[in-house]
Amino acid sequence: MDGYEVVRLLRAEHDGAFKIVALTGYGQAYDRQKARESGFDEHMVKPVDLGALRQILRAGATSP
Numbered sequence: 309m310d311g312y313e314v315v316r317l318l319r320a321e322h323d324g325a326f327k328i329v330a331l332t333g334y335g336q337a338y339d340r341q342k343a344r345e346s347g348f349d350e351h352m353v354k355p356v357d358l359g360a361l362r363q364i365l366r367a368g369a370t371s372p
């Protein structure tokens with residue numbers, strides 16, 4: 309099982325309950341699109357900007 313499958317399963321059971329951020333070494337447009345389609349809220353390429361990650365996490369879940 310890869311991360312895309314994990315996020316699909318999480319969304320099926322807990323849609324909107326929490327923010328899911330993809331942290332990956334892949335940053336092409338296709339990779340970003342695949343992450344969004346799988347259910348990730350955000351897509352960040354390593355090395356991650358910790359300030360940007362904090363800002364994303366502070367924004368909270370995608371729905372109440």
